[in-house]
Amino acid sequence: MLGCVTSTGLRRDELAAFLRTRRARLRPAEVGLPEGLRRRTPGLRRQEVAQLAGMSVDYYIRLEQGRGPHPSRQVLAALARALLLSRDERAYLFRVAGESPPPSAGPSREVSPGLRHLIDAMTETPAYLVDASYQVLAWNRLARHFIGDLSAVPPAERNTIRWTFRQPDDDAHWSDQDVVSFVRTSVADLRAAYGRYPNDPSIRQLVTELLGTSPRFAQLWAEHDVAERRPVVKRVAHPELGPLEFECRVLHVPETDQRLITYVPEPGSPTQATFRALAERIAP
Incomplete structure (x- = not known):
């Protein structure tokens, strides 16, 4: 099930699932955090993402549970930075949150x-x-x-x-x-x-x-x-x-x-x- 879409275009369930999968793929070392012990699941902890994004843990948990408020563009930009999202992933994050993606700073000049x-x-x-x-x-x-x-x-x-x-x-x-x-x-x-x-x-x-x-x-x-x-x-x-x-x-x-x-x-x-x-x- 893809879940419902709010009047503002926010797809809560899709946003929640996207945040969970992006968090699970990151290792602490990739964002400058110590690996530590007693990690029962792969990836970052919720409190670590909240810390990196500069928001409260409770607010981030509600987003991952599909029951948070409509996140602002500033919140989305902070999450994109904290989760090391690619350009395409950042655009997707904004769209499932009912926002238009921010324009890129400039054309890509990297040759794959x-x-x-x-x-x-x-x-x-x-x-x-x-x-x-x-x-x-x-x-x-x-x-x-x-x-x-x-x-x-x-x-x-x-x-x-x-x-x-x-x-x-x-x-x-x-x-x-x-x-x-x-x-x-x-x-x-x-x-x-x-x-x-x-x-x-x-x-x-x-x-x-x-x-x-x-x-x-x-x-x-x-x-x-x-x-x-x-x-x-x-x-x-x-x-x-x-x-x-x-x-x-x-x-x-x-x-x-x-x-x-x-x-x-x-x-x-x-x-x-x-x-x-x-x-x-x-x-x-």
Whole structure:
């Protein structure tokens, strides 16, 4: 049974069960407490969680028993810190308590080992990972032939939207409708990130900079567009590799709000042959 929901959206039984399971998984050493003796059950004691969260033991016990009052946002934030909740767990805690989750301070810029292995394993496909503000976080060998070797570039300058709008107005890219459509959806995606991370200084700085330096960006930003990401076919006259045609795929990574950008050629196409030959040439 999932239990009832109060008029304020509080799911008491679900909140109680969630608190109990999160408490049971923690070891005292993980939160800076001595292990001690005579622990009959795994995890922290209720009084230890209450102490870590700065609340009375009686109040916390009532929450775990599904009979406490509607917890405030301050109480929920304290519990999230005390129980070492992940971002997803913190959001869930707020939702079962009938509250909207607090906004994240900024986009995640941590690259998981799994994603890094995936990018490196795509030996015949250029691929790179960006955060919600399109800051490049990781890239593979083939991607260097399109975005450069970013290891020599300061991290603050590794932003694909900034690169795009630094191109002069007479650049050939702006006459390609597929490119313009892709740029438009990128700006819409950036606006969504601007709303999700209102306290992130890097996003505010990027938007402020481009509003002051790029009339084209300012025009798109003023339209307040919101658009779903769609694949775009790109045709590139590469200075080293010659004419290329591939599908640019932007894949959302939900758990980190990052995007994996890949250049996917049609099977059997000249571009696939070019990517394969390049991969063989630069293989370690």
